[in-house]
Amino acid sequence: MSMTIARSTRTHLDWLESEAIHILREVAAECARPVLLFSGGKDSCVLLRLAEKAFRPGRFPFPLMHIDTGHNFSEVIEFRDRRVAELGEDLIVRGVEDSIARGTVVLRHATDSRNAAQATTLLESIAEFGFDACIGGARRDEEKARAKERICSFRDEFGQWDPKAQRPELWNLYNTRVHPGENIRVFPISNWTELDVWQYIEREQLSLPSLYYAHERDVVRRQGLLVPVTPLTPPREGERPERLTVRFRTVGDVSCTCPVASDAATPADIIAETAVTTITERGATRMDDQTSEASMERRKKQGYF
Amino acid sequence: MNAINEHWPDASDEGVLRLITAGSVDDGKSTLIGRLLLDSKGVFADQLQAIAGSKYTRAPDQQYDLALLTDGLEAEREQGITIDVAYRYFATPARKFIVADAPGHEQYTRNMVTGASTADAAIILIDASRAADGALLPQTKRHSTLARLLGLRHIIVAVNKMDLVGWDRAVFDRIHAAYRDLAARLGIDGFHIIPLSALAGDNVVQRSEQTPWYAGPPLLTLLETLQPKPDPTDRQARFFVQWVIRHNGSGVDAFRGYAGQLQGGGWRVGDAVQVLPAGIPATITRLLRGTQDVDEALPGDSITVVLDRDVDISRGDVLTNAGTTPDLRQEFEADLCWLDQQALNPARLYWLKQGARLTQARIQMVQTRRDIHELRSIDWNGTLAMNDIGRVRLRTRDALALDDYDVERATGSFILIDAATNQTAAAGLVRLG
Numbered sequence: 060m061s062m063t064i065a066r067s068t069r070t071h072l073d074w075l076e077s078e079a080i081h082i083l084r085e086v087a088a089e090c091a092r093p094v095l096l097f098s099g100g101k102d103s104c105v106l107l108r109l110a111e112k113a114f115r116p117g118r119f120p121f122p123l124m125h126i127d128t129g130h131n132f133s134e135v136i137e138f139r140d141r142r143v144a145e146l147g148e149d150l151i152v153r154g155v156e157d158s159i160a161r162g163t164v165v166l167r168h169a170t171d172s173r174n175a176a177q178a179t180t181l182l183e184s185i186a187e188f189g190f191d192a193c194i195g196g197a198r199r200d201e202e203k204a205r206a207k208e209r210i211c212s213f214r215d216e217f218g219q220w221d222p223k224a225q226r227p228e229l230w231n232l233y234n235t236r237v238h239p240g241e242n243i244r245v246f247p248i249s250n251w252t253e254l255d256v257w258q259y260i261e262r263e264q265l266s267l268p269s270l271y272y273a274h275e276r277d278v279v280r281r282q283g284l285l286v287p288v289t290p291l292t293p294p295r296e297g298e299r300p301e302r303l304t305v306r307f308r309t310v311g312d313v314s315c316t317c318p319v320a321s322d323a324a325t326p327a328d329i330i331a332e333t334a335v336t337t338i339t340e341r342g343a344t345r346m347d348d349q350t351s352e353a354s355m356e357r358r359k360k361q362g363y364f
Numbered sequence: 365m366n367a368i369n370e371h372w373p374d375a376s377d378e379g380v381l382r383l384i385t386a387g388s389v390d391d392g393k394s395t396l397i398g399r400l401l402l403d404s405k406g407v408f409a410d411q412l413q414a415i416a417g418s419k420y421t422r423a424p425d426q427q428y429d430l431a432l433l434t435d436g437l438e439a440e441r442e443q444g445i446t447i448d449v450a451y452r453y454f455a456t457p458a459r460k461f462i463v464a465d466a467p468g469h470e471q472y473t474r475n476m477v478t479g480a481s482t483a484d485a486a487i488i489l490i491d492a493s494r495a496a497d498g499a500l501l502p503q504t505k506r507h508s509t510l511a512r513l514l515g516l517r518h519i520i521v522a523v524n525k526m527d528l529v530g531w532d533r534a535v536f537d538r539i540h541a542a543y544r545d546l547a548a549r550l551g552i553d554g555f556h557i558i559p560l561s562a563l564a565g566d567n568v569v570q571r572s573e574q575t576p577w578y579a580g581p582p583l584l585t586l587l588e589t590l591q592p593k594p595d596p597t598d599r600q601a602r603f604f605v606q607w608v609i610r611h612n613g614s615g616v617d618a619f620r621g622y623a624g625q626l627q628g629g630g631w632r633v634g635d636a637v638q639v640l641p642a643g644i645p646a647t648i649t650r651l652l653r654g655t656q657d658v659d660e661a662l663p664g665d666s667i668t669v670v671l672d673r674d675v676d677i678s679r680g681d682v683l684t685n686a687g688t689t690p691d692l693r694q695e696f697e698a699d700l701c702w703l704d705q706q707a708l709n710p711a712r713l714y715w716l717k718q719g720a721r722l723t724q725a726r727i728q729m730v731q732t733r734r735d736i737h738e739l740r741s742i743d744w745n746g747t748l749a750m751n752d753i754g755r756v757r758l759r760t761r762d763a764l765a766l767d768d769y770d771v772e773r774a775t776g777s778f779i780l781i782d783a784a785t786n787q788t789a790a791a792g793l794v795r796l797g
Contacts, residue, residue: 069662071380071460080654080666081625084606088679088720112654113666116611116619199451206450226788227474227703229481231625232717232779236786250462252453 072259076109079247081231082210083113083194086245087120089235090192093245097123097150099131099139100310102196104265105248105256107146121194124151126181128173130291130313138268153184174312182218191237194245200252201340204356210249216240222356253308253340254333261326270307271329273322278303284317308340381592384464384479384516386507387489392524396489396562397452397465403569404454404584449479458588473751474703477510477791481777484592485518486511487583490539492559493528498538500546506736512550513699513753513793515770518590519547519555522583527561531574549739558583599663600688601637602628602767602774604719605681609668621652621668622677624720627774629685631669632660636686639675640765645686646671680721682765682775690765690775697731697795699769700756702748704782704789708756709747714789715781716760719774723762724783731755748790755795769793 069077086093095110097103110119123143127136143150155173158164158180166176185193199206209225211233226234235243248256260267277288279298286292288300291314305318306329323329385393450465464479466472480486488507495501511519521543529535536559547555558567559575560583566572567582580586604624611619631637635648650670651661661667669683684690702708708727716725733744734753741755748754769776780790 069664074380074664076654077625077664077666081606084623084666085720088607089722113623114607114609115655116617117609120607200453203450206452227478227791229478229779229788229791230773230777231482232719232777234717234779234781234786234788236715236781238786250451250453 072255072262075248075251075255076112076259078231078250079106079109080113082233082245082247083110085233086192086194086211086235086243087114089233090243092188092190093121093192093194094124094151094188094190095119095121095194096126096196097139097143098125098196098310099135099142099268100196101256101260101267101271102198102248104142104267105251105259106194106196107142108259108263108265109247111146119146119148122149122151124153124184124193126177126184127152127154127156128177128312129154129156130173132268132270132310132313134270135268135310138266142266151184151188153180153187155180158183171314174315178218185218185242186240190242192235192243192245194247196248197244197246198251198253198256199246199249208246208249210246211235212244212246213237214242214244218242220244254330257326257330257333261330268310270310270318273304273306273324273328275302276305276318277301278305278318285320286317287313289313380460380462381485381587381590382462382464382483383485383487383587384466384476384483385487385489386466386476386480386503386511387522387524388491388494388501388503391489391491392562393487393489394465396487396522396524396560396568397463399562399565399568400463400584401452401454403565404456449475456584456588461587473506473510474701476507477514477701477703480510480514480516481791483514483516485520485587485590486516487520487522489522489524489562490543492523492525492535492539495539495542496529496532496535498542500539500542502737504543505546505739508546508550508552509734509736509739509753510701512552513701515773517592519552520583520586521555521557522562523557523559524562526559526566526574527564531559533575533577536578546739556580556586558586599628599772601626601631601635601683601685602690602772603631603669603683604721604774605677605679605683606720607679608677619670620674621650621670622683623666623668624683625664625666626661627663628772630660630662631667637671637683638686638689639677640682640684640689641692641763642676642681644675646673646675648672680719682719684765690767690772691796692763693766694761694763695728695757695759696764696766697755697757697797698778699793699795700727700748700754700780701791702750702752702754702789703791704785704787705750706782706785706787706789707747707749708790713783715783716758716778716792717781718764718766718778721762721764723760723764725758725760725780727756728759729757731757758792766794766796768796 155164155176164176164179197205207222209228212220213226214220237243277300278285279294279300285305288294294300303320304322306321306323307318309316321332323332385397387393452463454461466476466479490504523536523539540557558580559578560567566574569582569584571582603626605622607623609621609623633648633651637648638645648669649672651658652668653665710727713724713726716723730744730748732741732755735742744754765775767775776794778792779788780792782789
């Protein structure tokens with residue numbers, strides 16, 4: 060047999076895509092009750108395209124689930140439901156509101172960020188459905204604690220991550236085995252950066268919530284961030300709202316997610332901007348990550364994604 | 365500072381080079397990565413601001429403690445050491461890099477194995493001030509042994525802290541000679557060696573004026589030119605079936621495809637293959653990358669294969685080119701890196717995962733154990749404890765399609781999982797001899 064295939068002509072996006080598809084197929088095959096977390100954000104939109112490539116023309120071997128803080132931008136929720144309908148897959152929605160009603164989530168103020176409270180609702184949903192693997196769109200370039208996380212990250216029965224006792228992860232041989240009540244968190248796009256994600260969105264022509272592209276919005280300037288003026292985040296005393304052209308680099312909870320000034324209206328515009336930005340995605344957009352040097356690590360130890 | 369990623373590789377790039385750093389504690393691994401990121405503009409302003417304001421900084425005024433860029437855990441910052449592998453990303457006009465910053469402490473050797481198993485190249489740091497007489501530290505031997513064992517294609521010896529020995533060429537030459545001897549004893553074909561200072565940035569991204577006697581390139585230039593993977597043309601296709609895609613079984617658009625990641629050589633539509641372990645021949649009628657039909661698939665591609673006939677194929681089966689069979693065996697020898705706190709127990713059964721195959725295995729016998737200090741294997745009839753490397757004989761419940769690890773990793777590597785705790789207990793490298 061002769062084979063005359065020249066040396067690889069694959070790009071780094073092809074490499075990243077192949078790795079992620081491999082991971083999705085492994086988890087689907089080995090876990091009894093996997094679920095894919097879909098929030099409507101750009102990273103989870105990438106995950107859905109990867110799942111299509113991994114399993115079509117078959118159906119996805121897992122449902123989708125959104126842990127809804129109740130403080131989402133309406134454009135994102137509309138987009139979420141439209142995308143799920145297009146795919147013809149199942150979506151489970153569980154709300155932080157339900158946990159508040161049950162009394163398992165207690166907020167100091169009604170307008171507090173519900174981002175961290177998501178962990179409680181997530182753990183309750185994992186228990187409700189018996190999920191043994193939760194597939195998510197987190198990337199190691201997002202945050203220094205995430206940079207330490209395995210692709211298949213073991214969580215104990217309390218949903219806790221123990222960074223000192225992670226399973227060794229060798230070659231592409233993932234250990235997905237858990238006891239009842241435990242789960243693994245799976246991050247197929249661990250090795251992607253924000254720029255990779257945007258290059259992929261452009262290449263695959265993925266649709267996203269309109270918030271990701273430039274639009275006009277009332278904001279106030281606070282601690283170096285542009286805080287959107289919403290019923291949940293009203294201007295404080297002495298703050299003067301300005302009408303700016305902005306876009307969101309990440310679309311999380313309304314109460315803790317900030318846009319950046321930008322007139323980038325297409326993925327190509329955003330790639331050009333991302334290529335020269337000097338601020339990380341989280342540094343520019345998240346109010347709740349800046350409270351301490353280890354806020355993400357501590358939340359992950361408590362079951363946060 | 366500006367323009368972090370302005371030279372990001374475009375669609376014609378060389379793919380990805382995966383690196384690991386290794387060395388003893390305080391050799392400056394995290395600092396070197398921090399320096400690479402900083403000088404290649406791979407660090408963002410808010411990350412720098414965060415380390416400048418850290419209560420754990422060890423840097424004098426006006427300087428950044430670059431190690432804090434990768435030591436992301438609270439305990440690491442408190443203790444000033446690296447505990448687990450951190451993965452960092454940066455790019456130059458030439459390519460994209462994934463860097464695994466692995467810990468140097470002996471107790472965390474398993475984390476180094478984790479990083480090294482997917483790496484193309486290792487940067488082994490040597491502290492010039494501690495090896496000035498040419499005596500290499502045990503961790504240099506240990507990490508070089510692991511890099512050789514795991515088959516990393518490139519070894520780069522970074523002789524760090526040259527500023528502390530006055531950029532003395534004689535010190536560098538002594539270390540070079542000592543490493544040449546070590547490499548020869550380990551069977552390492554070739555290596556690169558660079559005198560540098562991670563703290564000051566000499567010979568990291570820019571060539572240093574301190575080393576007129578050094579003719580080679582600075583570290584980053586070297587990294588940009590290394591070949592990530594061997595040329596695939598002379599390798600044979602190896603394909604583990606991960607998942608069977610079925611759709612509309614009786615309809616007009618009925619589909620049955622075998623999904624997995626191709627390793628080894630390439631495939632084209634029309635190629636003759638065989639299904640192992642059953643040994644059934646078949647012909648490829650369609651190849652899909654994602655949902656797109658393609659004419660050919662390359663090593664590393666996640667693909668779906670459609671065959672010309674109905675064959676009983678399930679997850680874990682292996683497709684290969686006709687006539688290029690791996691060995692089908694239930695008993696074989698392997699090198700194990702033991703990673704678990706619980707030592708190997710020959711009386712127990714372990715889960716063994718090879719490719720997409722999960723079976724059970726018993727370690728029949730430990731034959732030899734690697735002596736890291738004497739750089740040789742010694743006869744051994746005891747067990748293997750955490751961080752030990754040894755040659756064993758195994759028996760598996762099912763016959764496996766095996767290649768020697770050095771010939772084809774996909775069919776030559778496996779992990780052992782403790783059936784009681786589910787901990788990943790060992791990394792295995794098949795040695796068919």
